[in-house]
Structure formats: structure tokens, C-alpha cells
Amino acid sequence: MIVPIILLFLVILLVFAVIGNYNALIGLRNQVSNAWSQIDVQLKRRHDLIPNLVETAKGYMKHERETLTGITEARSKAMGADSVSEKAKAESALNGAMNKFFLVVENYPDLKANQNFLAVQEELTSTENKIAFARQSYNDQVLFFNNKIQMFPSNIIANMFNFKAGVFFELENAAERAVPKVDFS
Amino acid sequence: MWELINQNRQRSLILFIIMGLCLLLLGSVIGNYYAGRDGWAFGIMLALLIWIIMSLVSFFSGDKIILAISHAKKVTPQIHPQLFNIVEEMKISAGLPKIPNIYIIPEKAPNAFATGRSPQNSSIVVTAGLLERLNRDELQGVIAHETGHILNRDILYMTFSGVLLGSIVILSHGFLRSLWFSGGGRSRRSSSRSGGGQAQIIFLVVSIVFAVLAPILARLLYLSISRKREYLADATAVRLTRYPEGLASALEKISQNTYELPAANKATAGLYIVNPLLKAGKSLSNLSSTHPPIDERIRILRNISNGANYKNYNDAYNKLYSKGNLITPIIPASGLNDPHKVPLKQKVAPAEERSARSQKKGVEDLIRAVEKYYFIPCDCGLNIKVPPDYTNSTIACPKCDRIWPVPAVLPDILKNNLSPQKQQQTAKEKLEPFVYHRKGKNWESFQCTCGAVKQLSPSFNKSSFECNHCGRRIIIKSEAE
Numbered sequence: 001m002i003v004p005i006i007l008l009f010l011v012i013l014l015v016f017a018v019i020g021n022y023n024a025l026i027g028l029r030n031q032v033s034n035a036w037s038q039i040d041v042q043l044k045r046r047h048d049l050i051p052n053l054v055e056t057a058k059g060y061m062k063h064e065r066e067t068l069t070g071i072t073e074a075r076s077k078a079m080g081a082d083s084v085s086e087k088a089k090a091e092s093a094l095n096g097a098m099n100k101f102f103l104v105v106e107n108y109p110d111l112k113a114n115q116n117f118l119a120v121q122e123e124l125t126s127t128e129n130k131i132a133f134a135r136q137s138y139n140d141q142v143l144f145f146n147n148k149i150q151m152f153p154s155n156i157i158a159n160m161f162n163f164k165a166g167v168f169f170e171l172e173n174a175a176e177r178a179v180p181k182v183d184f185s
Numbered sequence: 186m187w188e189l190i191n192q193n194r195q196r197s198l199i200l201f202i203i204m205g206l207c208l209l210l211l212g213s214v215i216g217n218y219y220a221g222r223d224g225w226a227f228g229i230m231l232a233l234l235i236w237i238i239m240s241l242v243s244f245f246s247g248d249k250i251i252l253a254i255s256h257a258k259k260v261t262p263q264i265h266p267q268l269f270n271i272v273e274e275m276k277i278s279a280g281l282p283k284i285p286n287i288y289i290i291p292e293k294a295p296n297a298f299a300t301g302r303s304p305q306n307s308s309i310v311v312t313a314g315l316l317e318r319l320n321r322d323e324l325q326g327v328i329a330h331e332t333g334h335i336l337n338r339d340i341l342y343m344t345f346s347g348v349l350l351g352s353i354v355i356l357s358h359g360f361l362r363s364l365w366f367s368g369g370g371r372s373r374r375s376s377s378r379s380g381g382g383q384a385q386i387i388f389l390v391v392s393i394v395f396a397v398l399a400p401i402l403a404r405l406l407y408l409s410i411s412r413k414r415e416y417l418a419d420a421t422a423v424r425l426t427r428y429p430e431g432l433a434s435a436l437e438k439i440s441q442n443t444y445e446l447p448a449a450n451k452a453t454a455g456l457y458i459v460n461p462l463l464k465a466g467k468s469l470s471n472l473s474s475t476h477p478p479i480d481e482r483i484r485i486l487r488n489i490s491n492g493a494n495y496k497n498y499n500d501a502y503n504k505l506y507s508k509g510n511l512i513t514p515i516i517p518a519s520g521l522n523d524p525h526k527v528p529l530k531q532k533v534a535p536a537e538e539r540s541a542r543s544q545k546k547g548v549e550d551l552i553r554a555v556e557k558y559y560f561i562p563c564d565c566g567l568n569i570k571v572p573p574d575y576t577n578s579t580i581a582c583p584k585c586d587r588i589w590p591v592p593a594v595l596p597d598i599l600k601n602n603l604s605p606q607k608q609q610q611t612a613k614e615k616l617e618p619f620v621y622h623r624k625g626k627n628w629e630s631f632q633c634t635c636g637a638v639k640q641l642s643p644s645f646n647k648s649s650f651e652c653n654h655c656g657r658r659i660i661i662k663s664e665a666e
Binding site: 126 | 267271274277278280321425628642
């Protein structure tokens with residue numbers, strides 16, 4: 001009599017453990033996607049701002065067509081990107097194009113003094129900061145989630161229900177993003 | 186992160202309880218003195234009642250009272266878009282549930298503080314002088330420090346313990362006063378009772394000593410915690426921005442300030458990022474200062490290396506100020522166990538400083554904008570400033586005498602209380618066509634009298650257009666004609 005009761009007890013315990021682990025995994029996955037949506041909002045905002053920037057700059061920078069089309073192309077590529085890793089790659093390319101642009105802007109004091117340009121530039125700076133800060137918390141969440149997926153015993157449940165590890169959002173050219181020094185000597 | 190907040194909270198609670206006991210003891214001593222041996226209970230009740238009432242008031246409207254006595258004005262993003270951007274950045278970085286309300290004090294002295302009840306219900310206040318003197322990174326540092334106060338739940342406890350301190354001071358002050366004037370009235374009353382004349386004198390002395398000491402003790406307690414909180418908020422700011430240099434140079438600039446901040450007083454001084462009472466801010470640290478000396482804070486920030494963690498901040502402090510091998514933790518222990526490695530942001534050369542003159546002009550313009558002046562850019566380059574109580578429908582430029590219409594309806598961003606429909610009606614009725622003189626053939630931005638901005642492209646060659654926002658007809662004339 002006692003053996004079946006113990007067995008029943010064990011089965012119930014097992015079921016509860018599975019349910020608990022499964023729910024924890026779902027919770028973490030939702031947190032990851034929530035953190036991602038924070039980044040996504042800011043990325044979209046940046047894509048909306050760039051045409052404004054180009055439009056303002058066009059009047060001043062007639063001889064820099066290449067730089068401007070570079071930005072526009074990088075932007076449309078970034079907008080087309082789907083997965084996290086693709087987006088990270090496209091955004092890195094866009095960052096590169098933007099850096100090139102802001103280097104060139106140094107040669108156009110009229111543009112630098114334009115109120116409209118300054119306003120868009122401030123918005124872009126802020127959006128980039130927001131992306132950076134949101135990226136931090138997104139990557140934290142991904143780390144938690146991935147740990148849970150890979151650690152025992154939750155890895156068994158993760159395998160059973162086919163949970164996929166989250167992808168970190170890393171912008172590659174972090175070093176390039178610092179403003180380069182210009183030497184006039 | 187969460188543990189750190191909890192520990193900070195527990196610390197506040199202990200402080201709060203000790204100060205509360207102080208208050209109750211004071212109440213019982215006073216009650217005992219006035220109503221004899223059984224009076225202590227009455228005294229405690231009285232002290233409790235005062236405390237509860239004041240706490241309720243400060244919980245529900247403490248922040249409003251503080252904002253009102255500091256002359257802080259709530260502003261819209263149009264007045265300073267950068268400030269709003271930075272606050273939102275810090276909200277994301279700190280993971281606050283809601284963007285704090287943003288207020289500006291129209292004063293030239295640079296300073297800032299945070300107040301409120303909880304992260305859901307908080308406000309950040311900066312002065313106009315701060316916004317104009319600091320560059321973006323520095324402003325970010327200051328806002329991060331204030332966000333730190335919100336995140337560490339300092340705002341509520343500082344308000345509460347301030348109120349508690351106030352109650353203790355009021356009670357003991359009143360007691361001592363009444364003693365002075367009644368000249369030992371109690372001895373007369375109790376003389377009919379038998380015995381213990383000497384014991385009573387001893388008791389009187391003890392109660393006087395206690396009444397004198399209680400407020401001093403409570404104040405020292407309050408101040409010591411307030412100083413530690415400044416360090417913690419600095420450390421949080423570094424963690425949030427990953428850029429200690431921003432806050433360091435902001436503190437440096439603020440400490441060089443020579444303007445008074447009349448809106449601050451002794452009660453609110455502890456809230457500000459740097460003590461706004463000029464003399465007190467510069468003296469060395471002593472038991473009665475609300476803030477750690479500013480040079481010390483700057484030096485700690487500049488000595489942070491290896492990372493933007495809480496531990497890195499504590500290491501920098503120890504490197505500079507620990508005596509011998511004694512390590513003083515200024516950050517609660519749970520903050521030091523923070524496993525996150527947060528890399529520091531690379532140091533960048535600060536942008537060119539604006540000239541002192543343009544800064545001064547900027548502050549004045551900002552103060553006017555906060556006080557709801559209306560600006561009309563004149564073609565001669567002058568920005569006409571129309572005070573909010575100006576009633577004529579036109580105004581002449583003081584420099585070139587061009588006549589400009591004053592908008593009958595101030596920009597709707599300032600007048601949210603009007604319904605949109607009514608706004609349009611009143612606007613349409615009074616709108617006369619407006620003539621704009623175009624300077625050349627390049628890009629030009631035109632600001633309509635309703636505040637809306639329209640960009641005129643080089644290819645735009647119509648003779649008139651309608652403002653998208655208020656529907657006013659704008660006639661374009663070329664400057665050359």
C-alpha cells in the first residue's frame with residue numbers, strides 16, 4: 001500500500017516541478033521580448049529621424065552626395081532586417097555611415113549652426129543613448145534566460161518544449177563610436 | 186540592485202524608528218512635567234498625534250509643498266527638449282516604471298533636486314542656470330544623480346525624517362520656551378504633594394537636558410544619513426551613465442557658482458545635489474553639514490577606474506580616504522557584491538564652451554520661457570519678448586520698428602485647458618493674414634505666430650500658404666522685392 005502512495009507522491013512532485021520550471025522559462029522569455037521591444041522602439045525612432053537629418057543637410061552639402069546616399073542605403077537595409085543578429089549587423093553598418101557623416105559635417109559651419117539640424121542631432125544623440133541603455137538591460141535579460149535554459153534541471157524542460165536561447169544584441173564597432181580626434185597641427 | 190535598495194530602505198527605517206523613539210521620549214518627559222506622574226501617557230499621545238498628522242500631510246502633499254516653496258514650475262518638452270531626452274534616457278537606464286515629472290526653477294544659480302513618494306510618483310527639479318551652464322554629459326550626470334535618489338528610495342525617507350526632525354524641534358522648543366516664561370510653574374502646583382522636593386529638582390534638570398539634547402541628536406542622525414546618501418547617489422549616477430567625468434565636471438562647475446538660490450532654505454538644503462546655501466557648501470565637512478565636501482566627491486569620481494560598478498566607486502573612496510588599513514564602506518555591503526562588470530565609457534574631449542555672454546543670455550531667455558513669455562523672432566534678428574500679461578494685438582520691434590501681430594491665442598502647448606475645438610474656433614476668428622519676408626532662396630524655417638514651424642525649401646515658390654497648425658494665411662514676400 002505504501003509503495004504506490006510514495007510513487008503517486010513522487011509523480012505529483014515531478015509534475016509540479018515541470019510546471020514550475022516551464023512557467024519560469026516562459027516568464028523569462030517574456031521579459032526578454034519585453035526588453036527587446038524597448039530597443040526596437042528606439043531603433044524605429046532613429047530610422048524616422050534620419051530622413052529629417054538628410055533633408056536638412058542636403059541644402060548645405062551639395063558635394064557630399066556619396067555620404068548622404070550611404071546613410072540612406074544603410075538605413076533602408078537596417079529597416080529591412082528581421083532577426084536580432086541581422087539587426088545588430090545592419091545597425092552597426094548604419095552607425096558607421098552616421099559617424100562618417102558627422103565627421104564631414106565638421107567642414108560645414110553653416111550647417112552646424114542651423115537650428116533645425118541641431119534639434120535633429122540632439123534627438124539622434126538621445127536615441128542612440130537610449131539604445132545603448134536599453135541594450136544593457138536586454139543583454140542582462142538574455143543572460144538570465146540563457147542560463148536558465150542551459151542549467152540543470154531546467155535544461156531538460158527547455159529541451160522538451162524546445163526553448164531557443166536568446167541572442168545578444170551587440171553593436172560591433174563600439175571602439176569606432178568614440179569621437180575620433182582630429183589633429184590640425 | 187534590488188538588495189541594495191532594500192538595505193538602504195532598512196537603514197532609513199532604523200533611523201526613522203530611532204528618531205521616532207526620540208520624539209516619544211520627549212513627549213513623555215514633557216507630559217510628565219506638566220501633568221504629574223501619570224502625564225507621560227498623555228505626552229506620548231500628544232507627540233504621536235503631531236507626528237501622525239505631519240506624516241500624513243507630508244506623504245500626500247510633501248512633494249507639492251517642497252515644489253511650491255522652491256518656486257519650481259512644471260514645463261513642457263518644448264522649453265528644453267534636451268532635458269526631457271536626458272531624463273528619459275536615465276529612466277531607461279535605471280528601469281524606472283515611469284518618467285519623473287520635470288520642473289524648472291527660474292533662477293540663475295545652478296542646482297537640482299528630486300522629490301516625490303515613489304518611483305511611480307517622483308519629480309526632478311533643475312534650475313535654469315544649471316541647464317545653461319552644463320553641457321550634455323554634465324547634465325546627464327546630474328540627472329543620473331537625482332535618478333539615483335529616486336531609485337534608492339531616498340526621496341520619501343528624506344521627506345519623512347525631515348518632518349520628524351521638525352516635530353522634535355517644535356516640541357522641545359515649545360517646552361523650553363514655556364519653562365522660561367512660566368518660571369517653574371510646576372513646583373507651585375505640586376508643592377501640595379508630599380515629599381521628594383530634591384527628586385523633583387533632579388527630574389526637572391533631567392527633562393531640560395533631554396529637551397535640549399533631543400533635537401541636536403536627531404539632527405546629527407539625520408545629517409549623517411543624508412551625507413551617506415549623497416555618496417550612494419553619486420555611485421548610482423556612475424553606474425547609470427558609466428561616465429564619472431560628466432558628474433565630476435558638473436559638480437566642479439556648480440561649486441564655482443556665485444549666485445544665491447533664494448528659493449532654498451535650511452529645511453530644503455539637504456535635498457539639493459550641492460548645498461545651495463553658499464557659505465555652508467564650501468566649508469569643510471563637519472558634523473552639521475548636509476553634504477560631503479564637494480571637492481571630496483569630485484576627487485572620488487575622478488579616481489574611478491576599471492569600471493562603473495558600485496564596488497569601483499567604493500574602491501576609489503578607499504584609495505583616497507581610508508586611514509591606514511581601515512576600510513570604510515560608504516556603500517551598503519550588498520552593493521559591493523554586485524556581480525555586474527560595467528565598463529566605463531571612453532572619455533571624450535568636452536565640447537567647446539559657450540561664451541559667458543551667450544550663457545547669460547541663454548539663462549535669461551530660459552527663465553522667460555519658463556515664466557511663459559512669448560517670443561517673436563523679428564527679421565532684424567532681434568527676438569522680441571512678449572510678457573504673458575501683454576494685451577495689445579500687435580507689438581513693434583524695439584530695434585527696427587517692424588510691426589508684428591501678437592498671437593491672440595498663446596501656443597496650445599501652454600494652454601492645455603482649452604479644448605482643441607474651442608482653440609481652433611478662437612484662432613480662426615481672429616486670424617489675419619501674416620506677411621513673411623523671405624531672406625533669400627535657401628532653406629528657411631518660418632515660425633508661425635501659433636508656434637508651429639514650417640520649413641521653406643529652396644524650391645518653394647508659391648506666394649502664400651496656410652499654416653498647418655492654426656490655418657493662418659501666410660503671404661510670402663521676397664526680401665529683394
